[in-house]
Amino acid sequence: MRNLILAAAAALLAAAPVQANELAATAAALRDRALSDTTAWTVTESLTSEVGARPQGSPAMDRARDWGVAKLRELGFENVRVETYEAPSWLRGPESAEVTSPYPHKLAILGLGRSTPTPRGGLEAEIAVFRTLDEMLAQPEGALKGKIAVVTERMRRTQDITGYATAVRARSIGGVEAAKRGAVGYLVRSVSTDDTRLPHTGGARFSGIPMAALSPPDAELLERLAARGAPVRVKLELASTFREKAPAYNVVGEIRGREAPDEVVVIGGHLDSWDVGTGAVDDAAGIAITTAAAKLIADLPQRPRRTIRVVMWGAEEQGGSGEAYAQANAAEVPRMILASESDLGAGEIWRVKLPAGALGHPAMRAFAQVLAPLSVAVSPEPAQSGGVDVGPLQTLGAPVAELSQDASRYFDLHHSDDDTLDKIDPKALAQNVAVWAALVYAVADSDVDFRALAGGAR
C-alpha cells in the first residue's frame, strides 16, 4: 500500500519533468542540427543574389515579394500568402555633394529617407559644423539661417543597441531641428561604427530641407576644414521621389500545429531593405534565421502542438509593416502565444529575454538548459520591446521575446553599400537558428501561457 502511494506520488511528481525532459531532448537535438544546417545561409544567399537591394515601393520590392512566396512554398510552408497594404516610399535619385571652397573636395554622401530634394542644379551654402547634436540644439532660432548644418557626433560601438539608440537621434531629428533654426540643408555623420568612406543612410523625420549622411572620413574632413576658420561652402544636389502611400506586402507562411493550430507563435524578419548594399545583415539574415528555424521544426517526425508562423514584414525601413500586420490580424492576437522578430544582423545571440514569469513553466526552464552549451544567458529581466514590426502586436497584448544578437559589428554595415553577403559568418548565422529553433519549439510544443505566467509573476 505504502509502495503504491509512493509510486503514485512519484508518477505525479515526474509527469511534468518527463514531459519537459522530452521537450528538452528534442529542443537540444534541434539546436545541434541547426548548428550544422545551411538553410539560413542558402536563404540569405538566395535573397541577396537573386533580388539584392529592395526598398519599399520599388520594382525590386515586388521581386522580393515574389521571391518570399516562392521560397516559403519551396521549403514546405503552408498557407503561404501575401498581405497587401499601403506604406510610405521614398526612393533615391541621383545625388552628389562637394566642398566648393576653400578647397574643392568631392564628398561621399547618401540622402536620408524623407529628405526633400534640392532644387535642380543643387544648393550651395556655407556650413556650420557641430561636434554633437546637443551643440546644435543649443543654437537659438535663426542662428543657422541660410546655412547647411553639419552634425558630426560619433557613435560608440556596443554589444547591444545602446550605441545606435544614442547616436541615431542626430540622424532622425537633426534635420527637423536644423530647419527650425533656419538651416537650408542638413548633413550628419553616418550613424556607423566603421571608418570606411561609405555613407550610411536611414530614415529621418520630414524636415522640409535636404538631408544627407556623410561618410565618417568626410565628416572628419569638414571638421578639419571648419577648424581652419575660413568659411567652408558645400554644394549639395539630391533628387528623390516620395509617395505617402505605395503598395506594400507582408509575406506569410505557416507550419500548422497538430493539436492547437489556432494558437500561433509569430516570428520573422523584414523583407525590405535600403537601396544600398544588398540587405544581407539588414535583414535577409533575420528572414533566413527565422525561416530556417521553422523549417527545422517542420522536419521533425511530428508537428508541434501549435502553429508557427513566419512573417516577412515588407516595410520596416520606411515604416508601416508592423502596424499593418497588427491591424489586419488584430482579432487573432489573443491566440498569439508569442511574437518575436530577428532584426539586428547576423551576429551570435548572446542573451534571450522572455516574457515576465516565463521561467515558471518547465518548458521554459528546459529551454534555458538547452541554451547553456551555447553560452547564451536567459536574462532575469523580462523582454521589454518587441521591435519595430512586433511592437504593434505587443501593444495589442501579444507576449514578446527578445533574442539579443551581438551588434558589435552590425553598425559597420547597416544601411550602407557594405551590407553584403560576404560580411555574414555562416557559423554565427547557424548559432542564431539554433537558439530560435529551440525557443520556438519549446513554446510551440508545450502549453506555456505567458499571459498567465505574467499574472503569476506580478
Add this chain to the structure above:
Amino acid sequence: MRNLILAAAAALLAAAPVQANELAATAAALRDRALSDTTAWTVTESLTSEVGARPQGSPAMDRARDWGVAKLRELGFENVRVETYEAPSWLRGPESAEVTSPYPHKLAILGLGRSTPTPRGGLEAEIAVFRTLDEMLAQPEGALKGKIAVVTERMRRTQDITGYATAVRARSIGGVEAAKRGAVGYLVRSVSTDDTRLPHTGGARFSGIPMAALSPPDAELLERLAARGAPVRVKLELASTFREKAPAYNVVGEIRGREAPDEVVVIGGHLDSWDVGTGAVDDAAGIAITTAAAKLIADLPQRPRRTIRVVMWGAEEQGGSGEAYAQANAAEVPRMILASESDLGAGEIWRVKLPAGALGHPAMRAFAQVLAPLSVAVSPEPAQSGGVDVGPLQTLGAPVAELSQDASRYFDLHHSDDDTLDKIDPKALAQNVAVWAALVYAVADSDVDFRALAGGAR
C-alpha cells in the same frame, strides 16, 4: 714613454668609435625627438585637407605642386624648385556598371588607368568568370570572343609587398590577355585585402578594351551568379580621357650640407595620387615622413656634412616621374650618396635594408644600434629595389636603401576612396620619421661611401 705610446695607440683606436659615438648620440636624440614630433602628421593633414585627390594631369595636381613649394619653403628648405617634364595622364569620367540578367544589380566599380572608354551608351555582354588569372590565361585564342572577362583572384595579406606583387598581375596584364582572347571588356576583383564595397583602381597595360576593378563583394556576387549556370550579362559604361604627354612636376627642396654640399642624400615620396580618396597613405604619408625627417635634422645646432634633398615625385601612379628625375639629374648621380623613397603607406617600419657592405662603416653600425630600441632590424640582405621613383637613379648607379613599412593594412586602403587621413596612426607615422631621421643623419653627417663598401663586400 710607454704611457705615451699607449695613449697614442688608444687615441688612434678610439678615433673612429668616438666619432661614431657622437653620431650615434645625435641619431638617437633625433630618433627620440621624432617619436613625439608632429610635423609628419601636420604635413599629411595639410596635403589631404588642402588638396585632396591629385591625379597627374589634373588641376588638383597643379594645386599639389604649389602646395609642395609653399610647404617646403615654410619649413625652411633651401633651393626649393619645380622640375617640369611630361608624363601620361589618364583621367576618369562618369562610370557605371550593372548586372542586367538574370537579376538586376548595380555593381561598384572603378575604371583602371589606361582603360579604353566604352562607346557612349555603354557596352553589354555576357561575362566569363575565372577564379584566377592563370585560369583565364589557359583559355585559347578566341575563347572569350564577345564576352566581358572577369578575374576574381584574391589577394593574400602579407607584411611586405609579396601579396600585392602576386595579385597585381591580374590587374596590370589581365586586360591585355583578355583582349588577346577576344574579350570586349575586362573586370578584375580589386587588388585589395579589405572586404568593403569600395573598388580599388590602379594602372593597367593598355589593352584597347574597357577595364575596371570590382569591389570585393561585387566580385563575389558575380562568382555566385555565374555558379548558377545561366548566362550572366553585364552592362558597362566607362568614360575617360588620356593624354600620352601632360605637364608633370617634381618638387624639390634641400637642406644644404655644411662641408660637402655637393654630396647628396636623396629621399622623398610621391606627390600625385589616384583620383579617389585623398591620397593619404599613398603617398602624402611618404612625402610627410621624409620631409619631417629632413626638417628634424635641419633643426640641429649644426647642419650635417652633406646635403639632404627631399623630392616630391609628381607622376608615380601613372609613371614617369622617377625616369624624368633621373634623366634631368643624371650628371649628379655619381655624387648621390644614397637614394631612398617612402611609398608603402604609413605603417611602422619593421626592417631596413642597406646597400651591400654598409655595416662595414662605423656610422652604419651606429645607425643599427640606434634602431634597436625600436625593434627595427637591419636586414643581413642588401637592398635590392629602389622603388618606382628611385629605381631609375639606381639604374644609373645610385646606392639605395629600403625602409620596409608594415604593409599588412596598406592594401585595405590603397587606390580606393578609403585612402583618407583618419586611417593613419600618428604614432606609426612618427616611428617612420624616427627611422628615416636616424638613417639620413647617419649617412649625411658621416663619410660613408656605399660604392666603396659594396666593392669591399664583393
